[in-house]
Structures are given as structure tokens and as C-alpha cells.
Amino acid sequence: MRRLILIALPYLWLLALFLVPFLIVIKISLSDVALARPPYMPQLDLSAGLAGIKAFFSELDFENFFFLTTDELYWRAYLSSLKIALVSTLFTLAIGFPIAYGMASAPREWRPTLMMLVILPFWTSFLIRVYSWMGILSNTGLLNNFLMWTGIINEPLQIMNTEIAVYIGIVYTYLPFMILPVYSTLEKLDDSLLEAAEDLGCTRTSAFWRVTVPLSKPGIIAGCFLVFIPALGEFVIPSLLGGSQTLMIGKVLWEEFFNNRDWPVASAVAVVLLAILIIPIILFQRNEQKQREAEQ
């Protein structure tokens, strides 16, 4: 009896507040707008029995999804989200790996402190971390002021409200997600492996490429997914740093919903976004699974 309550309580909670809402999204994405307010057509009429269910399904259609393909805005937004997520993941790796490597080679007694320093920003507000770049990147911001003062440039650079600002924002906020998994694989790396590689004729550099990098692959892959997956659906960064020109799907969804009040299309946008996300999520799960098995 206790066992039943123990299972039922979290189970029903998630069912009601995660799975059911999600099914509603799918349902609405297949519905038609009726006066921009609910109820949407069709409505499930259970009192009509089986005929009602049949009628319900026959009226659902993929109109909204066709609409997504006809309007350039949407597929450009998907493509540009993919591009932005991919490029910023690569940047995050390029910046994160040397930091993780530096941490792993630091004296043992520094490592907990370094670890804490990397985690600490994660505990501070995401919104504030993104916001902190607004004062740096704007046309009259610190970076431009500094560059003009040194005489490198005469005109302020337009960084704010471009994709570059979005890259900077994503790299900055998601950097700890890259550093931590890479660091944890590098830290476990046995020093004697590198000594063995050098003993067998590798130079320092080739030992790095032939031993360190392959062995830290699970951490690199995990880090890349941990950055790529949330970056793809990112909303705050493009809307604060990206300006009106930057197209990202999270922002489009938000605007479709709050500004245009077109819920069926917003739902269709969400369903397609999730369909795109499923592939990296499955790959990520598989990577984690493999790592767990390797550790046993």
C-alpha cells in the first residue's frame, strides 16, 4: 500500500504536469485557429462515444506544419538556430578544453578551488550573466570604448544585436557545462599513459593528440551535447543580445505565442523543435550509457 502511494504521487504529478501538457501541445499543433482563443477546433466530444473520437481524429490535420514549410521565417529560424548552436558549441570546446586541461594539470591541492570557481557562476542568475555582457558589447560599451581609446578602431564596432553577441553569450553562459565533463575525464587520465607514450617514442605534442585527446573523447562529447542541446532552444540570449535580426527558434516560438497569439502555430513550432532535439538527445544518452558501461 505504501509502495503504491510512493510510486503514485510523483508518477501522477509528472503525468499531469509534464506528459498531459505535452500531449495537449501536440493536439493543438494539429488543430485550427478559432478566433485566436480557445476552444480550438476540433474538440474531443467523449459523450458522442466512438463516433466522437473518430470525428475528433478526422478533423486533426497537419495544416500548421505545412504552414511552417511555406513561410520562410520558420525554416530559416530552424537553420539559423542549428548553425548558432553548432558554431557556439565548437567555440565553447575551443575555449573550454584548454581551461579543463589547465585545471587537470594544476597542483592537486588547487583543484577543488578551481572546480568551485568554475561552478560558482552556474549558481548565479543566468539572466544576470547574460545581462552583464550588454554593458560590455554595446556601441557605447566598455569594449568599444577601450578599443577606441587604444586607437585600434575609430568607429565603434557593431557587436551588440548581431549573431556575434549571441555566440559570446552562449559561450560565456554554457562554458562550465563544457569544462566540467572534459575536466573529469582528463583528471582520471593516468599520467603513466603519457609517460609510456613518450617512452615509446612520442613527442609531447603527439602524445597529447594520440593519447590525451582520444581518452578525453567521452568528456568532449558529453560537454558538446550539454552545450548544443540547450543552446538550440535558447530564448534569453538571442532576445537580449541578438537584436531583431538574429533568428532563433526559441525566440520565434515566444513571439508567435505572446505577440501573434497564434497558439496552433506556436505548438507546431515546439513539436518540430523537439523532433530536431530528439536526435542529439538520443546520441547523448548513448554516449553516457557507453561511459557508464566502460566504468564498470
Add this chain to the structure above:
Amino acid sequence: MPQTVFAPWEDPGEKPLIQFRNVTKKFGDFTAIANIDLDIYGQEFFALLGPSGCGKTTLMRMLAGFEKPTSGQILLGGEDIVDTPPNKRPVNMMFQSYALFPHLSVWDNIAFGLRREGADKATIETRVADMIRLTRLDKFARRKPHQLSGGQRQRVALARSLAKAPKLLLLDEPLGALDRKLREETQFELMDIQEKTGTTFVIVTHDQEEAMTVASRVAVMDEGQLVQVATPDRIYETPNSVYVADFIGDVNIIEGAASQTGDKVLVSWAEGASPLVATTQALLQKDQKCFLAIRPEKITISAEEPEVANKVQGEILDIGYLGNISTYHVKLPTGHVIKASATNTRRIGRRAFTWEDKVWLSWTDTAAIVLER
């Protein structure tokens, strides 16, 4: 006052404390325990011995109540306890990992079970004090488990499981985590405590020496079945199978064909070699396949040909020097390698035999045991 030997299993009038009746336990397709019948008597120190995966731990966990048999009955003092949950059984267990509660002090760990019983404060205090004295933990009562050495933790685990004065105490590899020397000391301590408290102990172990040292009776298990249940000396001297003979101590096994006259058996074992003689109670058919089990210490090694029932000649292949004894591996012309051990009564320099010496191995007709399986 005449000392009576403790052997309740010999007395048909004695009621066993624990009875397993046709107990089978399956995990999915895997049969962990296959139709076992077993009686354990009050105040016994009973050992379940076998390699890992033989079902000994499952048998013990069924006594504790953590596993339910798939079929069959388990009786404790005549009552079926299969459906009694672990917290309602007058049985306590000492876990292999000790399972000491890390957030409680030694004192609170020992008092844990008494508190659950709802014993009053004074009772708890005297009882815990008794247990602490019994296990010599006086100095450590206020410590947390992580502040103790391995041997001290083992004693806390023992004290905790004894505190409720259970009818039956189960010990799951209780000395497995200790180093060899401490383990030997603790074995005697366990026997001492078992005798003082008069509790029935059932111990699970894979260490045959440990089982032989502590137990009043040993059950040797293999693949979910009891192979032999007997006192340690009987297990050693009269094993009922090659499996038991081989599992307990060192042994030479020689396979051959039997021909019996009375209680004497002639075993022809190799082409051109004269048959070996042994005595047995069993009746073997003519040319029945059988095995001779001979313990190395029952074999005499000599340079001259001796006048005994069984003798073979061979060449010394290897000598294992163990200090008090030496084990000789002797290769016979038939290809068999026989182990014989001799006590090193002399200093090493004056040892009689060395590598490649030709020697005679001999044993009496009662030294070898005839086994049918």
C-alpha cells in the same frame, strides 16, 4: 563430572531449532536453492561452506527474511516463518559489510535494535554495557564507525546483532574483511562469545579453514544443493564425494576400477601397476568406476622400499617448502603426480630428498577413502 559431547544431531529425541523443508528458491530461470532439507539445532555453530554462487548466502538471507522461498517451508522452533517480515523475526544478522550506521555512535548502533523493541532506558543501558564489555569496546563507545579500525568495526557489528539476544544469529562472511592474523584471533573470539551467550550461530563462509575451526557442523554446498552435512573431522576424514574431498584441504584423487572382497577394495588404476588397496563400508560392483582420495599428510615418503599395503615409486618434480612442512610433488611413471607432505623435523641442510630423487610413496589400506562420485 563426565564431559558430554555436544552432538544434538545424534539424538533422535532432540527438536531442531531450524528446519528447512523442501525449500527451493528461484531467481527468474536461475535456481539458487534446489529442494533443500536441513535441520539446525539450538546452540549449534553451523557453517554453510561453498564457493561463491553456491547458494549459501541465499539460504542465509531466507533465514533473515530478506528472501522468500519459491516453495517449501522454513520452521523456527516449529513455526513456519516464511511469511514473517525480517523486523518481526527473532533472528539477527551480522552483515558482510558490517552495515554499521555511519551517522550513529558505537553505543547508538548497539542500542538501535533495543530501542526499536521499545525497551526501557535502564534495560537498554545495562544491555548495551554488557555487549560493550563482551566485545571489549569500552574505549570506543562514543566513536563513530568511521573512526574505528576494521577489527573494531567487526566487533561493533557483532555486538549490535547480539544485543537483542536473538534465538539465532546469522553471520555473513564475518571475518572476510580482516587480515589473516586478525582473522585467526577473531575466530577463537567468536567461538568464545558463542559459548558464553549460548546463541545459535549460522555462519556463511567460503573459507574452509574458517569453517573447520569455528563450526560444530559444516554444510558443504554446491550449485544450490547440500553435498555433505557433518562435523568438521568427518568432512575431512570421510568426505562423501570428490567435490567435498577436493574442496576441503589438499587431496590426491586417483581414478580407477573396483573389485571388492568384504570391506577390502582393490582398485586398478593404471596399466601395469599393481592395484591399490583400501577399506570401505560401501558395496561396489565389479569394475565399477571409483575414486581414491588420499590426503598428502597420510602418505609416507622414503628412499627404501617400505613394507606397506600401497606403494608406488616416482621421481620428485617439485618441493614446496612451507617452513613447518614440505610438500613433495612426485611424478609416477604412469604420468600421475602425487602430493605428499612431510614434517620438517630436521634442519633444511640435512633434508633427505631433493629434486629428481627417486623415492617411494606409501600409505596404509585405511588411509585412502573410496568415493563413488
Add this chain to the structure above:
Amino acid sequence: MRRMSGFNLVSLTFGLAFLYLPMVILVFYSFNASKLVTVWAGFSTKWYGELFRNEAFLDAALVTLKVAVISSTLATVLGTMAAFVLIRLGRFLGRTVFSGMIYAPLVMPDVITGLSLLLLFIGLGVDRGVFTIVLAHTTFCMCYVSVVVSSRLSSFDTSLEEAALDLGCTPWQAFRLVTLPIIAPAVISGWLLAFTLSLDDLVISSFAAGPSSTTLPMKIFSAVRLGVSPEINALSTIMIGIVAFGVVIFSIMSKRATVRQQQEERDAFHG
């Protein structure tokens, strides 16, 4: 051989500078007297004064705190239960769906979670406000709590629970007297994680909140959309300060605890 080479030192220094400099600048400029955020016009704390007179911010902060305390506590209870179900109860009907529902919200984009919850609330005709924000936050926070707690539970020696049962505990007593005290650190960090996630959340709150209720991140977001403001700098400084203070205190305490434990373990062999 890995040694602390010059390159490593440089990449570490630059990396940490990159992580911290923007926030240091933010803190620095919160004390700027000028309204223009990028021009230094002398030290002043007047923006902090302005901030504390701004009732809209104070109200939003209060709502946020209330939501965070309630939803992280609920999430900790539900998440711990969920972890227990996943790790300890073995197989049951629908276990795969259950573990899927625990892990999916962790990778679900906030916009989708928010959208789906809003559509549910509208469908049910629930009045949106603090109540719906709490429901939404509890849902995604409990998944994080359950991941934290289940990783602790899976490394937990089950024989401790069996020992408790063996010594006469009912299953519930075994949980309360043995399991819970031992996994308490994981439960507490789960709560802290849930609390900060709830404090921080903008997107899901925006969907789940009604017109009458506004959380602090929502307030900050609508303010900074218009550009950098010194009041927000002051607010950010306070928030960064609280987190830094909390983390430093927490790490000092845990460091002390480890030192004490090591000391005691050393003493054990001389006692």
C-alpha cells in the same frame, strides 16, 4: 608527464578572467554615480537606495522568494520519492515511462515546457498566478532533485537498510532513521539546486504567470530589454553577493567537516 606549464597557466588565467570579468565589471559599475553606465562619474550607492524604494522590484522579489521556497520544498519531497522509486523499488508497470518523465524535462527547452504548461492551465481554466508558477517550478525542479538524490542512493549500501529491518525497524522507520540521515547531504543539495533554479527561472515563469503576478527575473528581463540600467546593476550585485557569500560559507563548512573527519580517523588508531 603533466606539469603546470606556462601555457596551462595562461589558459587558466584567461579562462577564469573570462568567467568573472563581466560580473566584476557589473559590480563595479553598480557604484557609479552617473546614470550613463559606461562613464565613470565617481563612487555612489544611490542606485541601491533607488532600488530599495522601487516597490515593484521588492514585490517581485517577495513573490520570487515565496515561489522558490515552496516549490523547492515540494520538489525535494517529490524528487526524493521519485529517486527512491527509481533506485529501490525495482520493476513496476510503467517504470520506463516514469524514468523517461524524470529525465526528459532536464533536456526539454524551457519554451516548450512553459508553453505546454500554459496550454494545460488554460485548458483547465485555472487562474494563473503564484499557484501556477509553483506547480510549474515544482515539476521541473523535482526532476533535478531526483537526479541528485538518485545518484547518492545508487551508491548507498543496501545492507544498511537491511540491517535496520533486521534490527526490528518497519520499512518506514528504516527510511526515517537510517536512509534519510545518510542521504541528507544529497537531499539538501537537491533543495539548494531546486531553490536556485526556481529563483533564476524566467521563461517557464513567464508562461505560467498570470497578469497579476510577476517574478523578479520577469521584472529584470522587461527592464533590461530597454538597455543597461544602473538599478539592475545594483540588484545584480546584491544577487551575486548573496550567492558568493552562500557558496563560500558552504564550502568552508564542508572543508572543516572533512578536516575534522580526517583528524578523527587519524585519532582512531592512537586511541
